[in-house]
Amino acid sequence: xxxxxxxxxxxxxxxxxxxxxxxxxxxxxxxxxxxxxxxxxxxxxxxxxxxxxxxxxxxxxxxxxxxxxxxxxxxxxxxxxxxxxxxxxxxxxxxxxxxxxxxxxxxxxxxxxxxxxxxxxxxxxxxxxxxxxxxxxxxxxxxxxxxxxxxxxxxxxxxxxxxxxxxxxxxxxxxxxxxxxxxxxxxxxxxxxxxxxxxxxxxxxxxxxxxxxxxxxxxxxxxxxxxxxxxxxxxxxxxxxxxxxxxxxxxxxxxxxxxxxxxxxxxxxxxxxxxxxxxxxxxxxxxxxxxxxxxxxxxxxxxxxxxxxxxxxxxxxxxxxxxxxxxxxxxxxxxxxxxxxxxxxxxxxxxxxxxxxxxxxxxxxxxxxxxxxxxxxxxxxxxxxxxxxxxxxxxxxxxxxxxxxxxxxxxxxxxxxxxxxxxxxxxxxxxxxxxxxxxxxxxxxxxxxxxxxxxxxxxxxxxxxxxxxxxxxxxxxxxxxxxxxxxxxxxxxxxxxxxxxxxxxxxxxxxxxxxxxxxxxxxxxxxxxxxxxxxxxxxxxxxxxxxxxxxxxxxxxxxxxxxxxxxxxxxxxxxxxxxxxxxxxxxxxxxxxxxxxxxxxxxxxxxxxxxxxxxxxxx
Numbered sequence: 001x002x003x004x005x006x007x008x009x010x011x012x013x014x015x016x017x018x019x020x021x022x023x024x025x026x027x028x029x030x031x032x033x034x035x036x037x038x039x040x041x042x043x044x045x046x047x048x049x050x051x052x053x054x055x056x057x058x059x060x061x062x063x064x065x066x067x068x069x070x071x072x073x074x075x076x077x078x079x080x081x082x083x084x085x086x087x088x089x090x091x092x093x094x095x096x097x098x099x100x101x102x103x104x105x106x107x108x109x110x111x112x113x114x115x116x117x118x119x120x121x122x123x124x125x126x127x128x129x130x131x132x133x134x135x136x137x138x139x140x141x142x143x144x145x146x147x148x149x150x151x152x153x154x155x156x157x158x159x160x161x162x163x164x165x166x167x168x169x170x171x172x173x174x175x176x177x178x179x180x181x182x183x184x185x186x187x188x189x190x191x192x193x194x195x196x197x198x199x200x201x202x203x204x205x206x207x208x209x210x211x212x213x214x215x216x217x218x219x220x221x222x223x224x225x226x227x228x229x230x231x232x233x234x235x236x237x238x239x240x241x242x243x244x245x246x247x248x249x250x251x252x253x254x255x256x257x258x259x260x261x262x263x264x265x266x267x268x269x270x271x272x273x274x275x276x277x278x279x280x281x282x283x284x285x286x287x288x289x290x291x292x293x294x295x296x297x298x299x300x301x302x303x304x305x306x307x308x309x310x311x312x313x314x315x316x317x318x319x320x321x322x323x324x325x326x327x328x329x330x331x332x333x334x335x336x337x338x339x340x341x342x343x344x345x346x347x348x349x350x351x352x353x354x355x356x357x358x359x360x361x362x363x364x365x366x367x368x369x370x371x372x373x374x375x376x377x378x379x380x381x382x383x384x385x386x387x388x389x390x391x392x393x394x395x396x397x398x399x400x401x402x403x404x405x406x407x408x409x410x411x412x413x414x415x416x417x418x419x420x421x422x423x424x425x426x427x428x429x430x431x432x433x434x435x436x437x438x439x440x441x442x443x444x445x446x447x448x449x450x451x452x453x454x455x456x457x458x459x460x461x462x463x464x465x466x467x468x469x470x471x472x473x474x475x476x477x478x479x480x481x482x483x484x485x486x487x488x489x490x491x492x493x494x495x496x497x498x499x500x501x502x503x504x505x506x507x508x509x510x511x512x513x514x515x516x517x518x519x520x521x522x523x524x525x526x527x528x529x530x531x532x533x534x535x536x537x538x539x540x541x542x543x544x545x546x547x548x549x550x551x552x553x554x555x556x557x558x559x560x561x562x563x564x565x566x567x568x569x570x571x572x573x574x575x576x577x578x579x580x581x582x583x584x585x586x587x588x589x590x591x592x593x594x595x596x597x598x599x600x601x602x603x604x605x606x607x608x609x610x611x612x613x614x615x616x617x618x619x
Contacts, residue, residue: 009050012042012049012050013042013050013288013291016038016039016041016042016291017035017038017284017287017288017291019034019038020034020035020037020038020287020291021034021035021287022034023037035287035290035291035294036290036291036293036294036381036382036385037294038291038294039290039291039292039293039294039295039296040294040295040297041294042291042295043294043295043296043297044295045297045298045299045300050295064241064244064285065131065281065282065283065284065285065286065287065288065289066130066131066255066286066289066350067240067244067254067255067258068240068258068278068281068282068285068286069130069131069134069282069286070130070159070255070256070258070259070262071240071243071258071259071261071262071278072262072274072275072278072279072282073134073156073259073262074258074259074260074261074262074263074264074265074266075262075263075265075266075271075274075275085153085156088149088150088153088154088331089153089156089157090157091327091330091331092150092153092154092157092327092328092331093153093154093155093156093157093158093161094157095327096126096154096157096158096320096323096324096327096345097126097127097157097158097161099323099327100122100125100126100319100320100323100324101119101122101123101126102122103122103319103320103322103323104121104122104125104126104316104319104320105118105119105121105122105123106118106122107315107319108121108122111312113369116172116173116364117172117359117364117365117366117369119172120169120172120359120364120365121359121365121369121373123165123168123169123355124169124348124352124355124356124359124365124373124377125316125320125348125352125373125376125377126158126161126165126320127158127159127161127162127165127348127349127351127352127355128154128155128158128320128344128345128346128347128348128349129347129348129349129350129381129384130155130158130159130349130350131286131289131290131350132290132347132349132381132384132385133151133155133344133345133384133388134152134155135286136344136384136385136388136389137151137344137388137392140388140389140392142340142388142392142395145337145395145399146333146334146337147328147333147337147338147340147341147344147395150328150331150333150337150341151340151341151344151345154324154341154345155345158349158351159255159256159259160256160259162256162351162355165355166355166358169355169358169359169362169364170358170361170362170364172362172364173362173363173364200250201250204246204247204249204250204257205257205260207246208243208246208247208257208260208261208264209260209264212239212243212260212261212264212265213264213265216239216261216265217265217270219235220232220235220270223235224270224273229277232273232277233277233278236274236277236278237278237281239261240258240261240278243257243258243260243261244257244258289350293350293378293381293382294382296353296374296378297375297378297379297382298371298374298375298378301371301372301375302375302379305372305375308372309372309375309376309379310379312372312373312375312376313375313376313379313380313383316346316347316348316376316377316380317346317347317380317383317387318346320342320345320346320347321342321343321346322342324338324341324342324345324346325338325339325341325342328341328342334398336391336394336395336398337395339391339394339395340388340391340392340394340395342391343384343387343388343390343391344384344387344388344391346380346384346387347377347380347381347383347384347387348376348377348380348381349377349381350381352373352374352377353374353377356370356373356374419444419480419483420443420444420445420446420480420484421443421444421484421485421486422435422438422443422444422445422446422484422485422486422487422488423445423446423447423448423470423476423479423480423481423484423486423487423488424445424446424447424448424488424490425448425449425470425487425488425489425490425491425497425500426448426449426489426490426491426492426516427447427448427449427454427458427463427465427490428449428451428454428490428491428492430490430516430537431447431449431488431490431491431516434488434490435447435488446466446479446480446484447463447464447465447466448465448466448467448468448469448470448475448479449465449466449467449468450467450468450469452467455467466479470489470500470503471496471499471500471503473503473507476500476503476504476507476508477507481504481507481508481511482508484508484511485510485511485512486511486512486513486514487500487504487508487511487512487513487514488514488516489501489513489514489515489516490516491516492516492518494517494518494521494522494525494526497515497516497522497526498525498526498529498531501513501515501529501531502529512533513531513533514533514534514535515531515533515534515535516534516535516537517534517535517536517537518536518537519536519537519538520536520575522534522536523536523575523579524575524578524579527575527576527579527580528579539568539571543564543567543568544564546564546567547560547561547563547564550563550564570598574591574592574595574598577591577595578591578592578595
């Protein structure tokens with residue numbers, strides 16, 4: 001019977017996770033918010049499919065997903081990278097924990113709490129949710145932006161700061177201190193003095209570093225020689241689970257130990273294999289963790305204390321948001337970026353659930369305070385994906401406007417009319433090759449680029465180039481468009497390229513315009529705009545590689561050139577035909593199927609190896 005119940009619960013969780021992902025992606029809200037909503041729906045305050053006791057067991061198991069996530073984060077960080085990040089780690093991360101704790105403690109005292117309990121609450125609420133923030137930023141394409149890196153620095157510092165926080169909270173108790181830090185497996189340390197406990201903790205961390213570097217690498221080397229992927233997966237899980245267990249034995253966060261082990265192994269030759277093997281486990285367990293957080297929201301307490309809970313939640317988000325935005329601005333972040341960092345980190349985090357239990361065990365946090373704090377943390381965590389969605393869109397809009405206009409205002413253009421017959425807009429990898437080829441054959445080119453660093457670099461190596469945006473009519477005129485014959489638009493952004501093309505068509509209709517298309521979608525845009533001379537970015541390279549492979553299999557040079565040119569002509573015709581129907585899905589798909597059929601037929605009929613074994617062709 002228990003066997004069937006376990007399978008039933010697994011079925012409910014997996015179905016909820018799948019539905020959450022689909023709805024989150026479809027609505028644009030993201031998977032994290034979908035997981036939280038799914039947990040609320042199946043939990044005791046929703047449909048009641050999973051009881052609170054069963055949900056707590058699964059949530060404890062799913063917390064291992066957070067441990068895996070921090071291990072994988074550690075794998076991405078080499079000690080040299082951490083050293084480079086020292087300024088944002090200390091200035092942003094350290095400042096955030098310190099100032100947020102003080103501000104939140106002050107707010108708690110305004111609610112009437114004793115200073116010791118208020119300080120404990122401030123320490124509990126200062127950390128943010130590493131799991132939700134990083135997942136939400138990644139879903140929005142914000143992980144590698146400046147705000148994403150700032151948020152990551154703060155989260156990294158917070159994860160490390162949990163160790164001293166766990167040690168500090170029991171010290172705030174007047175008596176009856178539970179030095180175990182809330183981890184029952186560390187009860188053996190209860191009778192030790194603070195100095196001895198600190199020494200044991202230090203030794204445990206050093207042991208993890210030594211074991212990860214000198215002990216685990218030989219193990220992975222032996223497992224790799226066995227050439228069995230399941231053995232490598234087992235070894236990876238053994239490492240993470242072993243480190244997590246060792247940390248709980250000394251009363252510390254298992255996530256911290258996993259993070260340390262990941263950093264130690266970041267420079268090893270097995271880093272990429274570890275990432276690939278553990279990523280599926282991390283994704284599934286994190287999904288279960290988020291569902292568990294949604295199930296754990298005590299709506300009964302919330303409804304009974306709705307005003308207090310909402311007030312605490314709003315105060316938490318506003319106080320932390322203001323502190324973080326201030327620090328981000330002080331760290332020279334742009335205003336929309338500072339708002340995004342604040343929105344991402346303003347909520348509480350998953351460590352709050354552990355820290356509250358630490359405070360309760362130590363007698364620092366009262367029994368009537370804890371449920372309100374937990375409810376406020378859960379609600380704020382549920383709001384985090386929404387806040388990132390809203391402020392992430394604003395940040396993306398700001399970046400687009402900045403890319404379009406800021407470059408012009410930041411530096412005066414130095415464009416001049418050189419009397420060149422060719423004007424090239426954009427001198428990256430594409431425009432550079434075109435310009436060098438033309439100049440090598442004696443055709444002068446006037447080159448414009450709006451990337452100031454690129455302009456300075458090319459000038460230093462002796463390539464004549466001007467800073468300026470050809471979308472501005474005055475700069476196009478200054479470059480000599482009235483007397484030029486050809487305009488090459490080699491920039492990546494299709495919207496900007498069309499803007500330049502329209503300006504040139506209107507003011508200088510005599511110009512022959514050639515455009516770079518980054519892909520088929522850009523090509524469709526150019527066809528719609530009536531532009532015929534466009535060249536897809538990777539088409540030539542792809543065909544050249546295909547021709548080389550055909551020659552490797554024995555095809556003659558002339559035959560390889562002929563079939564690749566035939567493919568080029570057929571594919572370009574297909575692009576123009578499909579562009580006519582791209583806003584009508586049915587006709588677009590019909591045109592695509594016809595293009596595939598026609599291309600295959602043409603290629604087979606013209607192939608000199610059509611009736612032969614292609615792996616042995618010498619034609």
